[in-house]
Amino acid sequence: MTPSVIEKLVEIRGIESNYVDAWGKPATVSETSKARLLETMGYTVSDETALQTELKEFVANNWMQPLNPVQVNREGEQVVCALRLPIELVNDSYDLRFVLEDGTELHQKLIPSDGELINVAHIDDIEFQEYIIDIQHVLPLGYHDVHLLGDDGDKIADMRQIIAPKSCYKPDNIADGNKVWGLSVQLYCLRSEKNWGIGDFTDLTYLIQESGRQGAQFVGLNPIHALYPADPEACSPYGPSSRRWLNFIYIDVTRLDGYSDESVQAIVKAPEFQAALEHVRNVDYVDYDAVVKLKLQVLKAVFEVQWKKSLSKNTKLNKAFKGFIEEGGESLEMLATYDAIQEKLASEGKASWGWPVFPKELSEFHKPGVEKFFKANSKTVKFYMFLQWQAALQLDAAQNAAYQSGMSIGIYRDLAVGVSEGSAEIWGNRDLYITEASVGAPPDVLGPLGQNWGLPPMDPETLYQQKYQPIIDLFSSNMKSAGALRIDHVMALLRLWWVPKGENAKAGGYVYYPVDDLLGILALESHRNENLVIGEDLGTVPDEIRIKLAENGVHSYRVFFFEQAKDGGFYSPHHYPVQSMSTLTTHDMPTLTGFWHCLDLEKGQELGLYPSEEILQELYSSRHDNKQQILDTLHGHFSIPDWMGRQVEQVGMVKELNHGMQYHMAKGSSALLSLQLEDWLEMDKPVNIPGTFKEYPNWKRKLTRNLEQIFSDPVLNSLALGLTETRKKASEQK
Template identity: 70%
Template sequence: MNETLIEKLVEIKGIESNYVDAWGKPARVEPQTKAKLLKAMGYPVDDKAALTAKLEQEREQAWMTPLDPVQVNRLGEPLIITLRLPIELVNDSYHLQLATEQGGILSQKVVPCEGELINVAHLQDVEFQEYLIDLSAQPGLGYHHLSLQDEDGDEIAGMRLIIAPRACYKPKEIEQGKKFWGLSVQLYCLRSERNWGIGDFGDLKYLLAQSATQGAHFIGLNPIHALYPANPGSCSPYGPSSRRWLNFIYIDVSALEGFESDEVQELVNSADFQARLRHARAVEYVDYEAVTQLKLQVLDMLFTRYEQTLLKGNSKQNRAFKQFIREGGESLEMLATYDALQEDLKGRGKDFWGWPVFPGELAEYHLPQVSKFKKTHARRIKFFLFLQWQAALQLEQAHQVAAEHGMGIGLYRDLAVGVSEGSAEIWGNKALYATGASVGAPPDILGPLGQTWGLPPMDPQVLYQQQYQPIIDLFASNMRSCGALRIDHVMALLRLWWVAKGDTARQGGYVYYPVDDLLGILALESHRNQVLVIGEDLGTVPEEIRDKLADNGVHSYRVFFFEQAEDGGFFSPAHYPVQSMSTLTTHDMPTLTGYWHCLDLELGKRLNLYPSEQILQGLYDSRHDNKQQILDSLHGHGSIPEWVGQQVEQVGMSKELNHGLQIHMAAGSSTLLSLQLEDWLEMDKPVNVPGTSSEYPNWQRKLTRNLEQIFTDPSLKGLASGLTQARARAGQA
């Protein structure tokens, strides 16, 4: 293979050859890894002639396209575009017409050769020239269409021009220095006296109202993306079917109109249904299969009732439903079709877990047989559209509860880094995804073996060719019905660790993305939706991206246990960046009790997560030292009572230590403080163990107490009061 050609392509496609690992040491990406990543992008690296032909085809296509697909500028920046034409056309006069999103038309006359010549190429004996052209137009924020027109007004070429603000939106109270605190939860884990074995949007409304009365400013959610109704066991919120739509399982079925009807009540109160409901509520871990069957059974009945009464003619509900479907467009129709198709294949005993095992004629959304399926299964597809509509309505109702209580932020949502291999999102847009690779992480402190997440990455070049529309849709949809958005693994805006299928996480490599363009779009959607943005910037993070995120108004994510100085001491939360959200633990870490008693290390040993006893012993030694440093820091700041021991060997986790850690964080300088509800309940089992799948019941563990009990607990009321007071003092400092 021509190594020079491969290396040149590696550079063009943004594959990094060298990087700095999580321990600050230089690391290199092996040549065979880079070749595999190019292959995942669709390049025939094993066939020199085919590769050369593909590259020449791409080169010709680029030169024969007069305008770039898309360009992102910040408001107030000079607008300069590139224009490519054959040499015989560069002396002609054209019109550049800008149709703004607001409906305005801005036009200027242009002769290409009067611009700055920056490049020349020869295609089949024809010379092409590329010029820089200054645009005189100064459109406002938004998505605009720029067209190149001939003298007769016919469009020769077009591009999307995006004008973005310089930084993301911040609420006025935060700009004025106010400090907020809130609780983070995995919505499914909520117990209550009324839910059906899984937390739902009704529980969320109750949680928002109750936490607001205790002084909280927000409730942070795990991703609530659409999963798989026909495959409830695929329950990871970070491996969704679609990141644009919602998980129907969170619908509060009892809140739907018609639930109180005699027919529905007869079903719900039947002995069989009540027995299954008691089981779903009582089990320690969420029984997704049982909950899904319960909810679908009643929702099916309610949908029939809606069809017969509310979704007819010119009724208010029918108009709203149709409007929801119109606004959802192809993405919504595609997801509903996928859900119905999976259900149908499962019902017929066929392989159904995802499109890779679908019959060939159904393996892509735009195939003729899928269109036929849509016609023959229109009612079932309408049912899944109905579920998305109801989920969106109930999420918005929860958002309104937060607004009514003046929470400042209210809901903050979480955007997962990708979709799973068998997802509807890939089924509907296969060209965008490199299905021969997975997103993951190189070895780091959290995962010594590295991680492969089973999430095919978007191809940055295809994303660019699609005018960034998938990213625009993604940001916009996840900023609905909330006051803040946390972007999981925000490094994805700069680079992602790609791992070729069949390789281990260690054998991956970084692929770069157009970070400035993506941050511009993020800022634009942030302002449109008035949503604050938090970027989870843990792991192997170059310092320059942290600076770039800060400049773009993205709040950093600071985890207490990772904020250590070189001497091993823990930084005081008073020294955290103001533009950050701080927390003690995350869903990928042990709870406070688990951390203090090293239960995560015990569990990791049982699950064979550590390459050697030596590494495990090193983790135990490091944990012991860290706990002593934490004790020293807490005593030094007066965050825990003096009678709590000074030596870690004599101090177990206690309510005083637990609450002291939380109040210690509340006194810090970060604008936002997020605390895990499981730490309020002093729980010891983790939500998720990175690097595992079936070895541990990830994403299934429930809280140990009902919501109704939590907010009547005098101790927790005292903790909430202490947090509120500490945050108020921090805001005045």
């Protein structure tokens, strides 16, 4: 294979050849890995002639688009656009028509050759010329359509013009320098006296009201994206079916109109139902199969009640439901149809885990067979639309409760980096996703062997050709009923580590994305939805993305245990960037108790996560040193009692050390401080162990106490009020 052909494609498709690893050392992507990445994109790397043809076609297709599919500019910038035409057409007159988002039309007459010639190409013996055209109008913030019209008024080309703010939205109190705290929870973990074995939106409302009463300004959630009703054990919130829609499992069924109907109560009061309900409430890990069975049984009964009374008639309630369906558009229809197909296949005992095993006629959303299925099963599809409607209403009620409780932010949601291979999101837009690759990470501190997350990446070129609409939809939908959005693995806006199917994570490579455009869209949606934005920038992070995030008003994510100097000491939280959210631990890390007593290392050894005994011993040694440095830091800043030992061998994770670490963080300079309920409860088991699948019950562990018990505990109430006071003092020192 001629290296120049490969290298040219590697360059134009954004595959990186060199990067700096998590330990600050230069790393190189092998030629084999780069070739495999091109193969995942659909290129015939094994055939030089075919590859040369594919390269020429890619270049030609770009030249034969008179206008770019989409362009993003920031407010106040001089807007220009590129225009490409055959040479014989560059002296003709054209009309550039702008249709603004509010329907206003603007026009600009132009002759391309009057602009600046910047490039020339020959495609099939035809010379094409590219000019830069100055846009004469000042366009407002928003999404606008641009049409290139000939003298005869015929449309020649279209472009989406996006005008974005310079940076993301910040609430007034954060912009004014106030420092706030909140709790971070996995919603499914919550126990309460009335829930059905899994945390729900009513529990969330209670948590918001009680923590808000004590001064918390937000509650951060794990991703609450739609999962798989017919496959409950596929429960990872970071491997969803659709990131635009919600997980129905969080609906509080008892709050729905129709729940008190005799037909529904007959189901709920049945002895076998009550026995199953007692089981799911009492087990320490969420029994997803049992919970979903219970909830779906009752939700279908409630839906039947509402269908007979309202949803099949010309009622106010049905009009609201129809309005929700209309607003949801094709995306909602796609998810609901997918869920209905999966339910039917599962009920027939057929393979149903995702679209790759669906019958051929149902394997893509836009196939005629799917339309036929929709018509034949329209009521079932409507049921799954109903679930999304009810989930959205209950989530919105929780956010309204946050504002009524005096929270300045309220709910902050979490946007996962991708969807699983068999997801509805890929089923509905197959062209966008590279299903022969998976998102992951090169070797780093959290994953010494590298990580493969099993999430097919978006193709940046297809995303561009689709005018960024999928990203716009993702940002917009995840900012609904929230005051902040955390973007998991925010480096995805700049680059993603792609792992070809069948390869080890180490054999992957970075593929770049249009970061400036994506950040512009993020800023625009942030202002429209009044959402503060947090970017999870852990792992192998290039300086350029941190700089860009800061310039765009995205809050960095600072984890205490990772904020370490070269000499091993831990940076004081006083030195964290103001524009950041700080935390002690995350869902991918051990709890404070687990960390201090090395329970994560014990479990990792048990599960075979470490390549050698030597590496494991190095980790133990490093942990011992880190704990000593932490103890020194806490004593040095008077964050723990003086009576507490100064040698780590003498100090266990007691309540005073636990609370002292939280107060230590509360004194810091970060605008936001997020603390986990697990650490309030001094729990030792982690939420998730990276690098495991079925070896550990990830995403299932519940809290050890009910919410009602937590907020009636005087010790925890005192901790919360103390955190509020400490944050207030930190604000006054700005």
